[in-house]
Amino acid sequence: MVLGKRLRQLREQAGVSFEDAARAIEVTPLTVRRIEKAEVGLRIPYVRELLRAYGVPATEIDDFVAMAREANKPGWWYKFRDVLPEWFKAYVSLESEASVIRLYEPHYVPGLLQTPEYATALLRVGFPNESKEGLARRVDLRVRRQDLLAKPDAPVLWAILDETVLRRPVGGAEVMRAQLERLVDALDMQKVRIQIMRFSVGAHPGAYGPFHHFRFGFSELPDIVYTENLAGSVYYDRPEDVVAYLEVLDRMSVQAEPVNRTREILAELRKEL
CATH class of the missing domain: 1.10.260.40 (lambda repressor-like DNA-binding domains)
Incomplete structure (x- = not known):
């Protein structure tokens, strides 16, 4: 591009x-x-x-x-092409090159922060007819994407998670406890910040569904917003569309719990399990 x-x-x-x-x-x-x-x-x-x-x-x-x-040259994900949907290839490429990733997730923990067990439980539901080997490759792909956060030039990852994400029992109590611990560990990463949107906030501007915003270190690349549905995905790069999503993210970051409260909230939720 x-x-x-x-x-x-x-x-x-x-x-x-x-x-x-x-x-x-x-x-x-x-x-x-x-x-x-x-x-x-x-x-x-x-x-x-x-x-x-x-x-x-x-x-x-x-x-x-x-x-x-x-x-x-093919990206590192090329060897996973057998389990990588065509519409998701662009996402992995954008994710790998972004300098800032901001996102809202109302349903599940973002892929970059999932444990292998949590990812397995999710993918098993999403691909019920997948073979054991195919499922394992999908999980490997998701875990491999997380290497991005350990790089010296890792992007800033700013995630706003709905409280539903943390209370939805994916894979059972043990899997959820480990997943909450993984989120706590992620808070120690310099470029990761997580906010939680409490139920008590009520209606908020991002309630339409999950979306991810990418910003890049190249002046030639515009900001891009990614959304997905059952049939595939949509990528927006028109300035007016991107600005609309950014405004929503900014408003939600004010409504959500401050970052310095996240660790405490995660600890409380883990105790409930």
């Missing part, structure tokens, strides 16, 4: 039309548009010819091509 936008900027700065760019690599103008929108892979010969057509110096072309080769 970043390199596609950079190609568009270089084309526009050079005053080259879609038609002229298409002639340079002997494709249709639609293909050039798709390259710039990251809807197709970056074919190295195309990239070289486009950059030459835009008057980019040879040394800069080599640097750009090196980045294009890197961008074309």
Whole structure:
């Protein structure tokens, strides 16, 4: 996505039309548009010819091509492609590159904070016909995603969890106790903050369903909001849509319990189990 936008900027700065760019690599103008929108892979010969057509110096072309080769490499999740839904591949990619992840979850603990046992119980319900081996691979994928939080350049993870999340008995009391302990441990991570939306708040602006907001360290990438349903997912990047979700998150962060109360609340809930 970043390199596609950079190609568009270089084309526009050079005053080259879609038609002229298409002639340079002997494709249709639609293909050039798709390259710039990251809807197709970056074919190295195309990239070289486009950059030459835009008057980019040879040394800069080599640097750009090196980045294009890197961008074309499969992500770490490629080996899980047999259990990774097509509509969720973009999510894992965005999650891996985000600098800030803000989310609201009204039903379940977010995947980045789940224990393997909690994840197994959830996925068993979501994929009732899955084989034992397939289920184990789905759990492995979810646990592998959590490596993100241990990286030196880990993103800020700011989660607002509905109280329902912590009271819903997924997998039984023992699994829930371990899951609550996992959340307590997560609070010790420098870049993780968790807030709890109490029942006593009543109606609040995020009650429509779960959603995740991604912010990136690249000026070329806009903020993106992810929502999902039974049939798949929706990704929003129009500024007016993203701002609407951000405003809701800001309002909810004021309504939810302060971060410094989370550890105490989790301890209280664990005692109830």
